[in-house]
Amino acid sequence: MEDLYRFPNMINTLQVVRCHFGLQPPGWHYPRHHHHLFELLYCSEGEVVQEMNRESITMRQGDWLLIKSGVRHQSSNLASVDYGYFNVHFDLDDTEIRSLLSTTPYRHIHHQDAEQSKLQFYLSELEAVMHRNRSMDTAKQEQ
Template identity: 80%
Template sequence: MEDLYRFPNIINTLQVTGCHFGLKPPGWHYPRHHHHLFELLYCVEGEVAHEMNRDAMTMQAGDWLLIKSGVRHQSSNTAKSDYGFFNVHFDLDDPEIRSLLSATPYQLIRHKEAERSKLRYYVSELEEVMQRNRTKQPEAEATAALSSPLRFEDKLLLQSYTLLIIHDVLQLVREHKHGSIRGQAIAAEKEKDPSLFTADIAHMIEEKLSLGLCEEATVAGVAKEMNLSRSQCSKLFSKVYGLSPRQYVSQQKLKLAKELLVTTHLPMTDIAEKLGFHSASHFSRQFRRWTGQSPSEFKPRHHSTN
């Protein structure tokens, strides 16, 4: 019987930290800071003033803000009412998604745009998951109660709804990008747009790194091949993809390692060789550094049936 539909293998890692709901009084202020992960912020009620790098903006109820990793920002509740919010810090090891997330330092999605998605529904479902996990403890212990371990099923729900939120935000960002693409194309024709040049170079670097993934392609080697210095190569790549070329290679190797461990019966020596490691023990040590598990612990156990 022929397969009607076949989905690609998907072995990507989602990292979620600092996922919470909060309520801040008038006069509240959070000083200038930055994160190593992407941040999504949703204004549930009230309003909040942000300074992103040196740009000032105000979020109102229903607005969303996507902040690229490394962007310095500060927040203040300058209104006369409480500011309620949902916020999550996350990272994904998919290069195409990271490229879109890193396209601009920040992206503000107004309430009217967000209402065309299911974002509000996903947030309400997440809130329900978190409410279920609140333990009945005294008010003084409320903060500790919120950070108590989640049930396994609720961890899956947390990841699922976070991914759905990221999906809808990216869809809105992509639509906004396509909506202004004609104007960008015209501007690029009139005057060579340096951002387009940067993107083209970064994509070429990414392609060369991907093709040489199993042959230990070095950043220095790719830079030399493209007549760039190593620092230029890293700076251009990081600007577009939001991570260094070395981090990208590590993430891609981890992704391929997981796929080979899950979908094949290859011995560790063959997997190590395919990924450009000198030995199975070298691969095993690096895999444990990446995941906290050995390859044999990560590999699913296959049970034979009679």
């Protein structure tokens, strides 16, 4: 029998490191650093100044920031209120997607643009998974 169509063998890996939600007080600062992973940040409350390669942006509630691997960056909460955030470091071996993510040192997605995407949906899904895991951990500890 002759093949009508043959799918190529595909193996793609997504590495996720240090995925968490956090809350930092006014005056908080994370020093300049870099890593060999992409970083995706979401500002859930307050605001924060992010500096990448000596260029600063202010993230406000609902904003997202994608930082390319290898880019030196730092964070500062210069506001008078807490800064709430979601943060994930990741890498992937899909060369096409990796190339798209690497076109600029960073990409700031303002909340107006993010609302038109599925980013908030995915964040809600992650939160739900984390809450389920936390509930399971609590139940195990009570046993």
